[in-house]
Amino acid sequence: MTDEEPAGCDINHPLITLTGLLIEAESALLARINSTLRSAGIATDAFEVLLRLSRSPGGRLRMSALSRQLTITTGGATRMMERLERDGLVRRVPGTADRRVVFAEVTETGRLELQRVIEVHVRDLIDVFTVRLEPDEVAALERGLRALRDSLTPADPAEDDPPE
Template sequence: MSEVNDAHTLAVSPARTASSGKSERDHELITLAGLLFEAGSAVRNRVSATLRDEVGIAPEAFEVLLRLSRSPQGRLRMSELSHHLDITTGGTTRMMERLERDGLVRRTPSTADRRVVYAEVTDTGRAELDRALDTHLDDLHDIFTTRLSAADLADLERGLRALRDAMLGD
């Protein structure tokens, strides 16, 4: 049995449940959260290292380019981008300044509302994203499709979408 499976077995063992005063379900939930954090961290670290070391792009820059290029009309309000990146508006502004200086993105004010600024990918940014995407996709295939069955991938996507939607709805 692998170390991870051993840890899971220990986490929900009857002796451990009785000694802690927590139910078996409580221990399963603790284990589930731990597995989610560990898997997410492992995937993020692997993808970040590949982007940085093999492609030569900062993972944060790649995420901005990817999110902007996949958004409706190829742009997002700066506030929306901050929300998607889960960083402060100040952090987003500093990141955008660097990416704008590199010619990868541009910020344009809204013509309808002076308070709104949009972020969008430039042609140079699209070319940089296209250059990185093949390596990124190879990495994702290796991470997911070589380790999980099609059914497991579908279950994982369904479960993560439901969790994300429920949590963002709170």
């Protein structure tokens, strides 16, 4: 390794700065969300599972799609589901067409738990985003982050088929 940098690049490259800002903002936002949800009496990972399932068609996702969306291993998703099943918030349902496929499904208890904490979460997000950013900045941020996410984590069409 040499002390020379590639032509045209330096440590002050704007994309290095942008990446650093994104990572710092993500870290601060996650800490704030964790604190807010903890004070509301729910773990962040449980909230995220309930939210993703509740927003999915039929309140269910394939376990493989859920683990991909949560960016955790399938083993990690299984352990999380076991914990949430014990609490009655979700259930695992085998596929009817292919018994190897397992769906994660939110229960009525899980929907009620999500509803219990969603107002606190949204109030906090309003403070984070709409108090600090103009509406056009929020819209531009969403467009940019969605495009970045979609290009870096392409969906697996087999996992996103409608539930059976």
